[in-house]
Amino acid sequence: MENIKKFERIVHLFFLLQSRFALPIQELTEKFQVTKRTIYRDLSLLERAGVPIVHSSGSGYSIVDGFRLPPARLTQAEVRSVMIAEKIMLHHETESVRKNFERVLTKIKGSFQGHQKNEILQLQDKLLINRKPNEKDYIPDIMDTLLKSSVDKKLTRILYKNAKDDVPNLRTIEPVGVFNENGNWYLLAYCHSRRDYRNFRFDRIQKLDVLEKHFHKDHPLVSELNKQHGHSPYYTEIAVLVDKKYAHFLSFERDNFGYVKEVINSEGVLMYFNCSAHPTSFVRWFLRFIDVGEIIEPIHLKQELLVIVKAGMLRNGSSKARPD
Known part of the structure; x- marks a missing residue:
């Protein structure tokens, strides 16, 4: 039994390395609930099996770019989960996210075996999510644009209309990330005019321009900032x-x-x-x-x-x- 658990852990470790840019050792120990020494041994076994693993200081472990094994076959339970995710994403309020997910799903389905494709077909009428997409009046591709500008560290200018203001105003911001709260999507960003972090609701952003100028500040994680500068710290x-x-x-x-x-x-x-x-x-x-x-x-x-x-x-x- 111990050998089976070890094998499953090493296989899971390989897929994690294949799916991520880099994995810190601390994250791996927490993920598998083992010591650093055990992770080092597992990495060594993968290297002896021919998997080219590299380590980058400050980032973690990764597989040499370009090295890939054919995609693993999904289990029946995983196939059903893909179908459920598809049904749920059909109702996502952001059109660009729905379309991008549909393209990703098409590629995933391409790896299905014949009987799995047939099962998906038979399951289509077994699950119903009975609600229409909650369409919001968003700027096209707003989610992709804001996430990309936060990763690229590019200053962004938005025309924003507060709930209390009749006239929208221009803000220059440093996008940190996005979050969903009570059915609404928000951008969390550092606002230059307020000199502090602020939340901006997607449907109140009337214009969006990503500037060529970069910002250099390393902002905290959006999850940490949301606790400090959430939509409402009082209740x-x-x-x-x-x-x-x-x-x-x-x-x-x-x-x-x-x-x-x-x-x-x-x-x-x-x-x-x-x-x-x-x-x-x-x-x-x-x-x-x-x-x-x-x-x-x-x-x-x-x-x-x-x-x-x-x-x-x-x-x-x-x-x-x-x-x-």
């Missing part, structure tokens, strides 16, 4: 109680409001949120469930909900004249 803790019979209806959109967890008790389903959006937006979303649920805390949101309901009743009440 409102909210608890609601919903009837068990209807609680599942909230699940379709609750993640947009920072859903954390739920607890089922004798009274119903308690749901907890860390809402980074404006609390009023949560209240107005929850309005549709006021006949089957209530806001438990904070109290001021419960009061705000009642104020909105009363105002709505006055505005749409029977006292208004109705057309004949």
